[in-house]
Amino acid sequence: MSDRLAGMAILAVSLVYLWAAGGYEAGFGDPLGPAAFPRIIGIPAAVISILLIIWPGRDPQWAGGRRLIRQIAALATLIGYALLLEPLGFVPSTFLAVGGLALLMGARLVPALLTAATIAPALYILFDRVMGLPLPLLGPLIT
Amino acid sequence: METLSFLANGFTVAAQPINLALILVGCFVGTLIGSLPGLGPVNGVAILIPLTFAFGFDATSSMILLSAVYYGCMYGGRISSIMLNIPGDEPAIMTTLDGYPMAKSGRAADALAISGVASFIGATLATIGLTLFAPLLAKAAIYFGPADYFALYVMAFATIGGIAGIDPRKTLLAAFVGLMIGTVGLDPATGVARYTFGSFNLYDGFDTIVALVGLFAVSEILMFMELKIKTAAIIPLGRTLPRLSTIKEGLGASFRGSGIGFIAGILPGAGASLGAVMAYTFEKQLNDKDGTFGNGDPRGVAAPEAGNNAASGGALIPMLTLGVPGSGTTAVMLAMLISLNVQPGPLLFEKQPELVWGLVASLYLANIALLILNIPLIGIFTRLLRLPSWALMPFVVAISYLGVYAISHSPFDLMVMVGFGVLGFVFRKLDISLVPVVLGLLLGMDMENNLRRALSISGGDPSILIESPISIGLYIVTGAFLVFSIYLSTRSHKRRDV
Known part of the structure; x- marks a missing residue:
């Protein structure tokens, strides 16, 4: 369950992250622009967190x-x-x-x-x- | 011969009074941090970095201080392993296996002396290896272009979790989270403010140093709150100067352990812990004919200590020559160099030989200082082990706050530090390694810059990324490594289910 929650949190963050990257404009002489690298890392982050939600690992022992x-x-x-x-x-x-x-x-x-x-x-x-x-x-x- | 003259120049740098003083202070503080359970090389070095900044030491002196601390931690870790059966830090876990039984049977001082000499042998051989191999690797690395550097960074991220990594998905996720955090701030190429959410405090991004202190020191406090509070009994120490015949018992194992540890240290993602495990396992397979290992065999004390010390020296090689750290502590040291505007990598050897060689020479001197601190003067540290954690941990908190506040005088940075502390705590609980997060924070900007540089050379054609033989080779190694580690992790899952 802990892994699922963490996966959902990171998924949410990476989706917001990807959405925000759409607003950054490219300049001259810079074929990639400021938005490309965030997309390159944001997409796999989202995919891996989905994998973690579907197949979570063992739960850690939280303090009670x-x-x-x-x-x-x-x-x-x-x-x-x-x-x-x-x-x-x-x-x-x-x-x-x-x-x-x-x-x-x-x-x-x-x-x-x-x-x-x-x-x-x-x-x-x-x-x-x-x-x-x-x-x-x-x-x-x-x- | 060229190397020898560089090294001679290095000794003139190391012999400056300020640097000599820093070596001694670093060795003492390092041994102390290493010996106290709960504090290891990563958090020890992380806590000290803000202070080196605040004092305004130059890059060479800062690096000398932190490396002395780093080496010192590796020596010190064994003390509580042997005396309390509690490893002082992670790489010292293997030392408890034979060290504590030796101490219980009345040979505590012998165990400390044997492991002290083993640490010296391991660390000195690794420093010699560093002297010989680092310049060679730096020469080879000159041929790296932007696309090759990008490939190298991809490999660093993919392999940092190590073969023993728990869940490769979590390691990769940690790296991406670090990279995402690293993109916060003004984009260096276009000046676009990314992910600052209108806060001027974030225009420079998150200060890596502040993040590190949070991730490693503050999270440790939260972890500590979960532990059962207990005071351990300390075994009395006899004579601290051992007989020569005692030392001889561990010599062979020390040399074998050093070799294995050194190789483990150079490999990406392995570091000192793996060096110690491999050295111990090898020694046990070689020599455990009467079942003495695990019951206080001196060779079982010598091998892992030589292994972890040699590995920590080896781990400095990829950090200095390629700018890609192989372990948590070297990642933290890299963070400090980058914050001081020193870019490690092949050019470092050409542009700032006094830093590289001053550091290498200092490591030789530090080893001698550590040998003295750790054998004749060992009594100081075993006495300090009685310090209760309720006094030690709050002291660490105060030092962390003081250091971070002294850099920027900004309460905002203190809050960022606490925030990273919570993140670090949650990640550690979930078995998500923190080292890839640090690496992402550190290398993210450089990785992006190299990617953009490569693509502006090619006019936007992505095939440049896989044109050079170096980058192709690096991608093949990365792919093979990933396949292998995923295979290993699915196999261990199956075994657990049975």
Whole structure:
């Protein structure tokens, strides 16, 4: 079933991809133009995904229950880290992300917080102050 | 003789203080990444690339650093295989078979020393092979025209899944998905914006480096969330400097394993894992008369380690000479070179000999540094194995974010990275290899350019694609390979049904 869903998703993407290629015009002195190569790769992609829908492989084991919740929480943390890195600044956002992920991976509260409280400023000092990569210490939401 | 003088020049490049420092740092970091379960050469190198960019190292120094990391990972992978029975990375799986039984019977230090020497032999022989064969292949590759390059890329995609590939359809599909993602952005020939959906962020396409960190590092975090959390017991290590007689036990196997591994490494789509498997299987068939293999035979430790180290050296050859990587890690290294505007391939040897030969010379030096790190100083790494994953993995996340953010200062790129992380996770779950995706992203534009160049030479006549003997030969090899791998996969399906 997983293979079928993946096949359908890739089929849909390649059909949209092929449809969009129709809108790209060719220029002078370029016999192929910008639309040909997308067609060359889009058509076999669609064909193979149809094959995958008709003859799917074995289903993988997806996580369920608590592990699935952990996965979703981890993904939410990763997205939150990406969105909050600038508004909060590198040190606070890294503290939250490292602490949160450590807890999700089964650390106890105090060691997780201590680890996060070490890693976040240590990375900032190492990379910003010592090696000169500019990182925002604190973001506009805090200062 | 010409090669020797080039190599001598290479050593003057490698001996610059900055490069020497990078070799040492790379060897240490590489061994560490390799030894920690969950991090292997591909994600290790992928995480470090943004940092090399952010520091603004030139192409030669970046390449030296990453290659030292790459070699280091191959050495380090064996440490947790032997001490924990958990392979530190994929190529080290075979080392658990005899390494862990050896460690359990009280010979952990011996196993580490034998495999350390085997790694050294494998990697050094492969580096010598690289020195001798790469220039020859580069000379041959000068005769490639645009149509031949197109054929070469077709072959790279068709073969990257390897003979052992799970489902050839999925490998091909992965390649096409990578190629489709690679066409996003302004078309270089006409300036038409393709698949940008009006977003200015996408005019330059997806940054390959950002995509790589997502595909390999971020997806690893999501994979990790599924695992059972467990802490393994570490076997105590005795004396770390072994007796010479101990080393001798693995010497023959090391040389045999190196030869097999080196060939496996040069072949497209094979890489270090296959090198280790082939070396171990061969050694077992040759020498397993008393059933000692699998119960802690030193030769069973030496052969796969020599095999995977030799294969990783061999895999550098097609990457440097043809610009077509044979394994995941070399694909990632190719991504970095392309992002630094260095086009690997035959011309690289003529235009930037200091890069090629500086790199080769550094590999010799890295091997010596790694031998020292991995035998007398091995205790550092076995102690670091106690580091809990809940501290390590979040640290990796922070480094990845820091690196990607430092290149572009763009939160959009961070979101792209997470997006590729999810894609990588789903693909890995579905047994769809990520290497063809990377290859598609990387080579797509070049493949398209060569196709268009060939067809503008011929005025639009597609028969130019199959005119030269080189391209015909490449298509025949590709076809034979595809038929063979489809045949193998249908046969294994039948066997599974029975």
